[in-house]
Amino acid sequence: MARPSEPPGSEPPGERLPATAWAVLGVLSFGEGLTGYEIRQWAEHILRFFYWSPAMSQIYTELKRLERVGYAESHLGTAADGRSRRVYTITPAGRDALTGWVERAPVEPPVLKHGTALRVWLGHLATPERLRQIVTEHRDDAQRLLEEAEYSRSYAASVSGWAYPELVARWATRYYAAERDLADQMLADLDELLASGRAVPPAGTPTRASG
Template sequence: MSLKYAVLAALLEGEASGYELSKVFDVSLANFWASTPQQLYRELERLERDGLVESRVVRQERRPDKRMFMLTVKGREDLCAFAATPPRRPTAIRDELLIKIQAMDAADPEAVSALIEERAAWSRGKLARYQRVRDRLLAGRDEEEYLREADRVGPYLTLMGGIAFEEENLRWCERVRDVVRQRAPLG
């Protein structure tokens, strides 16, 4: 998959500037599809050239003009076709920390513990951000009511995937910490 479909999916929410899209990526898509702002802007240019998005310039006083992007009919059709196609391959984990844990027997247990604590802190931070997004989406409704009545549920369901991922990261970190503590006297 390319960044193309992540951008098209983000534009289902409606018209957005490149800056706004980069914030969407930071909050809701970064857990499963990371992108730098430069990659995002290049992709928007490509998508516009291909007729999948169109833009308009919004004049602003005291700030530079900004371009607002929106899906075209062709872009929506392309995204719909993509969404109906099975993934080409299953998810693969590429995580530097897992390589370090694989080699932990050659490392100082305190260094391993520090790495795990750092990962746990990242996960707690992401969970807090995801919870704020969840609260904003629910806007006082319970989950069942939201899922029954919301215009779009895809963003919520992917957010729930991100929450589950980070919760599992925290469970794994706790297990690794327990093992490192138990093994420390053996070292």
């Protein structure tokens, strides 16, 4: 919605940017000129642990959007092997807009879409063995991500100017440790449920006819 004192359509362009565009601009805010591929590497190193793991096509879509509104600019450079490459940097207007977004934009609540929990919720349609397999795989994935986040944290801690990325990576290690522990507790809860005899289907659920 436009401000009352301004004509319709006169909002600053940044007010219409999706959060993914701000994330890409945030990568550029660390002061280096980066190619789209290098932005993807940055995202894989830390951003994926707490927000987004973009495809290359998504990155280039956001870079074009940022250039269009004047928040990023690009130029052709030459790589060490002699090949040309397009390098993107944040503009002063982009840094000002990103600062304003961090300082003033409403923070959207996280959305939880937990595939493992969804399937346990439908446990009356699965065998106990399948449920345990699903939860065990989730626990193992959480442990793997914990280890990867810890590597990211230790690397960020060694780089000057990366104090805040290091804090977020530390948060990510705690998050995945908690997710692993929740999965272990779910496995124990499943065992307890089966032992109690309460694992019966909801009323009205068809049952297989006995042979």
